[in-house]
Amino acid sequence: MPELPEVETLRRDLSRAVIGRRIIAVELLRPRLLRGTDGYTLDDMIGVEVQEIRRRAKYLIVELSNGLSLVIHLGLAGQIVLERPSGEHIAGGHPVPSFGQPLPHSLTSLILRLDDGSILYLTDIRQFARLWLVPTGEVAAIVPETRLGVEPLAPEFTPAELASRLRRHPHGRLKPLLLDQSLLAGLGNIYVDEALWGAGLHPLRTVESLDDADVGRLYEAIKEVLDLALTYGVARIINGRAIPGARLPRVHGRAGQPCLRCGHPIEKLRVGGRGTYICPVCQPLVE
DNA sequence: AACTACTCCTGGAGGC
DNA sequence: TGCCTCCAGGAGTAGT
Secondary structure, eight states: OOOOOHHHHHHHHEEEEEETTEEEEEEEOOOOOGGOOOOOOGGGTTOOOEEEEEEETTTTEETTSSEEEEEEEEETTTEEEEEESSOOEEEEEEEOSSSSSOOOOOTTTEEEEESSEEEEEEEEEEEEOEEEEEGGHHHHSSSOGGGGGTTSSSSTTHHHHHOOOOOTTTTTTHHHHOOOOBBBBSSSSHHHHHHHHHHHHOTTTTTOOOOOOHHHHHHHHHHOOOOOOOOHHOOOOOEEEOOOOOOOOOTTTTSSSOOTTTTOEEEEEEETEEEEEEEESOOOOOO
8 A cells, every 4th residue: 555655754754864874773673574695784774874765666775874774564564663762653554553652563574773762663464565776886786777667756757658668559548557556657546546536537538548638637646636635644554445634635435435536435346356445426537 | 468366365244 | 253265465577
């Protein structure tokens, strides 16, 4: 569930707390989390300063002062919580286990201790998160530009760019294409549903059925949902169910509840094996 | 090119 | 209460 807005929010929140801090201890409780070290070990992070935290697609890249980078992908249900000495918690990623619950949890995979007394916990109830420690110059081997498309927050992402990328797949359907990280990097199941609802487009629409106005609305809807999530807070969903009270989600996880635009009940379908939520009135399937 | 199925994994929900 | 099955889903791979 951590998609671009969750990872970007975490990047921003962690950056203000850990940049300039030194790592004083590393505990890897679930060794399978670590997928590649290029011959280094996690102990090579000890005594080293955090210089920068970057994001590409759904990857977090923690650049260290010794020329290494810790690359983190939270997978389906990875969560990071930083406990600061003040008692403040900085938390992001999957909301289960609940933020604020005592840590470490039985599924906590990694613990980093920092020189100001902060402790960072990576907890992952589905064990699909992945970690790599590699020279910063070789991060591209883990986060390959050849397999990652345009960043929706970057200036290169324009209506023309979206149209050009979609038009390479005239027979492709919208939802699988928007989930394809090599086309557009960072959207996942939830925000794709939100964007398609915003644009009034059915997830099974083919690219060739879209006119320029449709693509323009889709572009604006993607920008809008990312802006909502980054400004007012990420979508709140646990085990596929929307948690009421936030601005997002507006459609995902709301099966049976009224569409916020027209009142018709939201329907759930499966598209490409993924649970998909639509308003059948606002998002008609036309070819 | 487009699609499906399968793998990794665990916890929560719902059926009976 | 308690088993059992299904589902959640990012990403990679294999097969059609």
